[in-house]
Amino acid sequence: MKIMVAIKRVVDYAVKIRVKPDKTGVETNNVKMSMNPFCEIALEEALKIREAGLASEVIAVSMGPPQCVDTLRTGLAMGADRGIHVEATTGLYPLNVAKIFKRLVELENPGLIFLGKQAIDDDCNQTGQMVAGLLRWPQATFASKVVLDKEKQVATVEREVDGGLETLSLDLPAVITTDLRLNQPRYATLPNIMKAKSKVIKKYTPQELNVDIRSDLEVVQVTEPPKRKAGVIVSSVDELIEKLKNEAHVI
């Protein structure tokens, strides 16, 4: 069984970001980029499953500008067998990514797809769900534990939901998105980084895959959140009620 893992190249989580002066987005020039932390967890889970003998191959997939290849190489260094890079110079929104993914699934025929629950740059939390919808596959999101039964072709997934933990049973093939507590991603060691240089990364463009990546969404403006105003100490309950009524308009 093949496992496909989606990997996104995002601004590194430790970097202090700022908005571009023209407000069209976040400054990504000269900023450190790395693999999305949830994607690392997704890849780690796929590798664990392969190492348990339940899968034959782990394919890492990334979409975006040419530099995505660096992120894919890190994925290959962690242990993925091969990579697929879909090169797109314009921004890709979750639905576009999901459509391209569907095409790749038709070409590769994996039995399981892992994605991170969301990317830390846009926090959309949509792609995994859309992929499952387009493919009409079962999905389990926010996975904190995954157990595969190869014979019965069933995945038992524990999900972290607001009320606690929910356990789902999915027939394969299925889509799983990963949450923080699923596992601890491994380090890419130096020897593995070297081995990764010879692993294959296949390149596609959206045109080759016959996917239309025009989007119905357009980012109009990006601004910083308003600075927190200083608190005001009120002297009496009446003053508090008056402020809540007339200034904050909450009562």
Place this chain on the structure above:
Amino acid sequence: MHRFLSISLKSNSLRRHHSSLSLYTHLSNPLNSANGSSYAHHHFYQNPTSQFGFHPFFSSGYSSLTGFYTNPTGFYFMKPPFRSFSSETDRESMEYDVLIVGAGPAGLSAGIRFKQLCRENNVDLSVCVVEKGPEVGAHILSGNVFEPRALDELLPHWKQEEAPISVPVSSDKFCYLTKDRAVLLPSPFHNRGNYVISLSQLVRWMGMKAEELGVEIYPGFSASEVLYDTNNKVIGIGTNDMGIAKDGSKKDTFQHGVELRGRLTLLAEGCRGSLSEKIIKNYKLRELRPAQHQTYALGIKEVWEVDESKHKPGVVLHTVGWPLDHKTYGGSFLYHMKDRQIAIGLVVALNYHNPFLNPYEEFQKLKHHPAIKPLLEGGTVLQYGARTLNEGGFQSIPYPVFPGGAIIGCSAGFLNVPKIKGTHTAMKSGMLAAEAAFGVFNEGLNMETYWDTLQNSWVWEELHKARNYRPAFEYGLVPGMAISALEHYILKGRSPFTLKHGKPDHEATEVALLHSPIQYPKPDGVLSFDVPTSLHRSNTNHEHDQPAHLRLRDPKIPELVNLPDYAGPESRYCPARVYEYIPDEKSQLKLQINAQNCLHCKACDIKDPKQNIEWTVPEGGGGPGYSVM
């Protein structure tokens, strides 16, 4: 065509044989501490599978401290008192012809030059650069007014190849500051033909150039130990084990470090490099020259984005005087880069006397000066950082060659103090070492050639001319400036005398009794900031669940000496607030080490009065994330 690794899980039979001799001198082992300090811990985890029983240094062979021997080249070397033979049987090892530690200007210049020579001579030799930062350039911080002399020699077409060097110096001013005024003085600098750059950006570009030539660069891996063979020759380095928890146990993600072997090893770790310091001590490289001790300064820097109207690319300003007093050497710099960015910083020499001095707070004060404040108002801080730099110059350069390799760049110390430039000399030293290394492989020459070519190069001439400026300030600011003027205008570098440095920096700190605490103004959040806010701007991070990389040789000294005698100076000079004295349950002040904040500046390693703090390298990929510094 790079040489492919040999992933052989080999145990070196030579080393095993030697380790079995285990001459453990129990008597005066300064590294062994009664309660099994974390220093010993660290070594334990380098060798978990040893068959020689459980004790901290089971795999080390100690030889006597005395005993000269001649190595094949005819030079006398003393046996290092501490040898670490790993009895690791499952550490992988990779071999290269040249191994370079540190992807900075010196390291990358060496890599580039070596590969250029390989191409010119149709020879295929492998070069590997290992770098502790998460990417090339992430740990690079410098002023920087760049003198392109070395780059012109290394990559003459840098302009066509779009090096990030585009802002020529347009004006060069020098001021003496008092609390309220700025007095213009004749500028001792000659920056015409130089450029205002971000060194972090330039190093990234150099990294690309190096990779194009076939240099293999591996960021995210820290070189934590030097590997020796049975003849005390350096054969490479070992990277840090990764995935060790704070208490020393192995986590699920544990990965052994890797041995990177080089036929030649070049150490390019920058100022106060952790491995370089060990090598200098082991091979007594300072005594060999002979050289004085190294002296240092701490530079704290911010990059601001200011109003278009206030920004003039290429403007260079240096100041002396306020906020530092006449007994403290140092000064500030303010350079206008491109894209409305300006670099502003304060450099404080670390031989200051007052233990209450807080270089970070002095820098915050500086930004409020009436001559500087207007420029920054309305701007935003993009990045913050700090790093120590060498001020010892000519007198402090150690003999830079050791069996198996050489030291290049600021790890040896080629900074020209009156020019305040070290990048061009670091690069040239890397190039000369690469040429010597190529001679070793291609013509059977000796690494000592590096020492010879260094002494015949413009680096030596420049540093020799500049040697008296800094030591002159031992006598105070005014005598220092007077002697500097003498050197500069009258003697023009032909002085018959060579001034000596004063006490080593850590010995210069006077006891707290002789001084009174300095009251620093509270940060206003617009021009001046508190440390956590600034630290956030340095993009610093470390995996929190790892052993603290700042080791105390004796864990009792902070509370027994640093705090009562010197009022805990580490809580003041550290620009990242790593060291804090916090009251414990019994209301006793105890030292807390917030290793995760560390900016890798090395100030603590230099300035700790009893030299009790040892900076060791944390897990690779951590530390600051500079991109425009």
